[in-house]
Amino acid sequence: EAQLVESGGGLVQPGGSLRLSCAASGFTFSAFSMSWVRQAPGKGPEWLATTKQGENDIQYVDFVKGRFTISRDNAKNSLYLQMDSLRVEDTAVYYCTKWMGAQSILDCWGQGTLVTVSS
Amino acid sequence: DTQMTQSPSSLSASVGDRVTITCRASQTVNKYVNWYQQKPGEAPKVLIHTTSNLLSGVPSRFSGSGFGTDFTLTISSLQPEDFATYYCQQSYNHPITFGGGTEVEIK
DSSP states (O other), X not given: OOEEEEEOOEEEOTTOOEEEEEEEESSOGGGSOEEEEEEOTTSOOEEXXXXXXXXXXXXXXXXXXXXXXXXXXXXXXXXXXXXXXXXXXXXXXXXXXXXXXXXXXXXXXXOOEEEEEOO | OOOEEXXXXXXXXXXXXXXXXXXXXXXXXTTOEEEEEEOTTSOOEEEEETTTEEOTTOOTTEEEEEETTEEEEEESSOOGGGOSEEEEEEXXXXXXXXXXXXXXXXX
């Protein structure tokens, strides 16, 4: 059974940085596209970035371009999100997600890691 | 970006009721709408993909329909475990976008 476990969240000041990690197990990590999705309190989920099977095939939502960097290490079955220049509005639970197919059907989600940006 | 507008934002229903949730896209998304269920403190879980395809293990009381810009999620007979928040998501246009959610509460 596929499992995703995020880590790295916490409290950070505006302008600071955090690196989130996601450990994958139970499936062939290198064969699947992976995404980061976040959810602010009381809001719907918000897609941030995707890395497809090839480590260089990456897409971002516009509002994180230049601030967030998604990466993967297929040898370590791990997904990462480097977040720089954090803003108060980046406060959310961040989820690591796995795609089911070519379309972004997010069929496995981690438990989430809370990022709080506050002074 | 493709805006996904869900209605209603919340509803109260009783066990056994038929419940319909709608999702309207601001531009065509073809058939590429997925539906998720989220319970408090948990991550979303996909129920239906590509408009009407149930994921393995999802009860048959859930169904989806639509095409283009208008989509619906129907629960034919609401069960106690179905009280949750439901989200639609489009995967046709970049960026991927979600609806704001419909909270299904116990009447």
